[in-house]
Amino acid sequence: MSPLEHGEVYVLEDGGEADLDLGNYERFLDLTLTSGHSLTSGKVYEKVIKRERTGHYLGKTVQMVPHVTDAIQEWISDIASKPVDRSGLRPEVCLVELGGTVGDIESAVYLEAMQQFLFKVGRENFLMIHLGMVPVIGATGEPKTKPCQHSVKLLREAGLKPDLLMCRSEVPVDEATRRKLSLFCQVAPEHVISMHDVSNLYQVPLLLADQNVGSIICNHLGLSTSRVARSLSFGCQKDAETMPTQRLADWKVLSDRTDSYTGNVTIALVGKYMGNPDAYASVVKALQHAALEVNLHLKLEWVDSSMLEPNAQQQEPKKYEAAWSALKSAQGVLVPGGFGTRGIEGKVATAGYCRAAKKPYLGICVGLQTAVIEFARSELGWEGANSTEFDEATPHPVVEFLPEASSTVMGGTMRLGSRATIIRDPQSLACKLYGGKPVIYERHRHRYEVTASCVPAFEAKGLHFTGQDDRAQRMELCELRDHPFFVACQFHPEFQSRPAKPGPLFLGLVLAATGQLEKRLEADGGVLKVGAGFQKAC
DSSP: OOHHHHOOOEEOTTSOEEOHHHHHHHHHHTOOOOGGGOOOHHHHHHHHHHHHHTTTTTTOOOOIIIIIHHHHHHHHHHHTTSOOSTTOOOOSOOOOOOOSOTTOGGGHHHHHHHHHHHHHHOGGGOOOEEEEEOOEETTTTEEOOHHHHHHHHHHHHTTOOOSEEEEEESSOOOHHHHHHHHHHHTOOGGGEEEEEOOSSGGGHHHHHHHTTHHHHHHHHHTOOGGGOSOOOOOSOOSOGGGOHHHHHHHHHHHHHHHHSOSEEEEEEEEESOTTOGGGGHHHHHHHHHHHHHTTEEEEEEEEEGGGGSHHHHHHOHHHHHHHHHHHHHSSEEEEOOOOSSTTHHHHHHHHHHHHHHTOOEEEETHHHHHHHHHHHHHTSOOTTOEETTTOTTOSSEEEEEOTTSOSSOOTTOSEEEEEEEEEOOTTSHHHHHTTTOSEEEEEEEESEEEOGGGHHHHHHTTEEEEEEOTTSOSEEEEEETTSSSEEEESSBGGGGOBTTBOOHHHHHHHHHHTTOHHHHHHHTTSSOOTTHHHHTTO
16 A cells, blocks of 8 residues: 555554554554454455355355345454453454445445344444534534435435434534434434544543443443443553543543643654655654653654755755754654655665764664664765665665565565564663563564674674564664664554553653653663553553
């Protein structure tokens, strides 16, 4: 998927690649989903075609109904029973997000499958939530209900009737508008929910709670209303099952802290997909999580790596100067992942500047590779050192193609999913950031890796590879010892960051950028205790 068109490709624990929406669910609900939780038309059609090829349908004509609709329902039924959190228990409720817009041709077969599914499981086991738009038009501020009425009409034509109507609006939906929607959409007035704009994302659970949404859902499905609120991993609750009020208060802690920060931290994000900020959605969220723990507001400086390259100075001097000014004025720098040669030399230059200027630096995936390339050129004197991805004829291939990957087939050929990283030096900064753990698990998505035979030369000059795979063949973490914070990783730590438990490397970067890292490590007993900043609020 193109990052410029779709946003980031979110990597799941089992190596599945999915839309960034699954990342929102994992972060907000602290879940661990799999590739099975991402159902696409391609997967459904592939399943149906394979069945037809193997004789499953015994030569019958394969149709959208019932064969495709049955495949959709079977997929949902199967995945609904899979554990998604640390308890390992079978879920009691499965939330199915039907993407797109009611009336679109792409969603028609899914709506048909859902109305069949409703008939099979019974209305007492099926609750339909419809998200409708209630825009406010003109200077009068009059809310318009027609868009919502029309979408409900189309939904009912497909055989589905909403039980809850979520009304997206800029302002709170007033009582008169609720009554009107209730009448025309045939939804109980108390089931018409105002989903108006709020100051931050963490107010949304509180907004829903104020309108008794949790109780409405539980009553419909026959579940106990004492388990309405969702627990966050603050680590300060004695009994999460019997403390729904405290669990709801967790969201309030996050919301209040988001709106009442004590200062700012400026991080330069040096990337190449500047046309779509969603290309780095998880990275941005992880930085926000880290800033939230230390009660700071994140100010992002978006820097196009192409504008840091020497040729940009000649072609677009103003953008070149602006890019370097933003980089130099930031308190910390993050270089995220990416593919292709465009903008790579700008990322190499970024690593060199941060290394020489002692500016806190975090490199992710290609951010590690460009840091290695820069170090090889500057400190080892290996002129022309590069990755074989960017220069196949490089005299010093310090980054090379994965031996098990394919150089001709792009899809499904990367090193993907959660992998173990062995931190071999207990005194390293990486080990301290990860709480002193000798083994960590993070998610990967890459085709290239640091050339293992070059590692001794790097370490002799001070670039230490403190994290490796279990065979010590793949370099997963590196750092400079004589630098306030120069850390890079081959994996993608952003995918496991959570609001109440930020990724350790992101928290380390924010702390280093604000001069708090040493003090925090000392306060935490020598190793970083992620989430400790929230426990004071409990």
